[in-house]
Amino acid sequence: MDKIFIKNLRVIGILGVNPYEQRKPQRIRISLEVTTDISEAAKNDDVKQTIDYSTLSHHINDYIDTNRFFTIEALIEALAQEILKFDRVNAVKLRIEKPNAVPEAESVGVEISRKKSD
Numbered sequence: 001m002d003k004i005f006i007k008n009l010r011v012i013g014i015l016g017v018n019p020y021e022q023r024k025p026q027r028i029r030i031s032l033e034v035t036t037d038i039s040e041a042a043k044n045d046d047v048k049q050t051i052d053y054s055t056l057s058h059h060i061n062d063y064i065d066t067n068r069f070f071t072i073e074a075l076i077e078a079l080a081q082e083i084l085k086f087d088r089v090n091a092v093k094l095r096i097e098k099p100n101a102v103p104e105a106e107s108v109g110v111e112i113s114r115k116k117s118d
Contacts, residue, residue: 001090002038004051007031011061014068015075015098022068027099028075029107030060034083035091035115051088059086072096072110080114091115 009030014022034051041050063082069075076096083092097109 001035003033003035004038004053004056005031005033006053006057006060009057009060011064013064013075015070015072016101017070022070028064029097029099029109030079031095031097032083033093034086034089036088037090051086056083056086072098072108076110076112077114080112084114084116089116 009032011028011030012025013028014025015028016022016026034056036051038050041047060079060083063079064075067075067078069078076094079096080092080094083089083094091114093111093113095109095111097107099107101108
């Protein structure tokens with residue numbers, strides 16, 4: 001299987017357990033790899049036969065913009081399931097980070113891997 005990746009996509013969303021985090025959108029960083037088969041897209045030089053990372057990035061941004069979560073765990077599971085809805089996606093490895101959550105750390109986050117049910 002082949003992989004398409006997006007590294008450190010910066011989005012703004014409502015995420016956090018503290019009241020101020022639920023009032024003010026904050027920076028969220030997302031990295032992902034999706035497993036797919038790129039052979040037809042490569043053979044035909046056709047973006048319609050693969051996963052368009054630009055379309056996927058916009059979809060992720062829109063999803064986070066229209067939803068709010070208390071925990072990264074809830075967000076990452078919901079987003080993984082959303083990404084798995086893409087026809088050509090077989091599996092996803094997803095990492096979500098909050099760069100400003102702990103002042104002493106560069107970032108904190110969660111990473112998961114999910115695949116489509118057979």
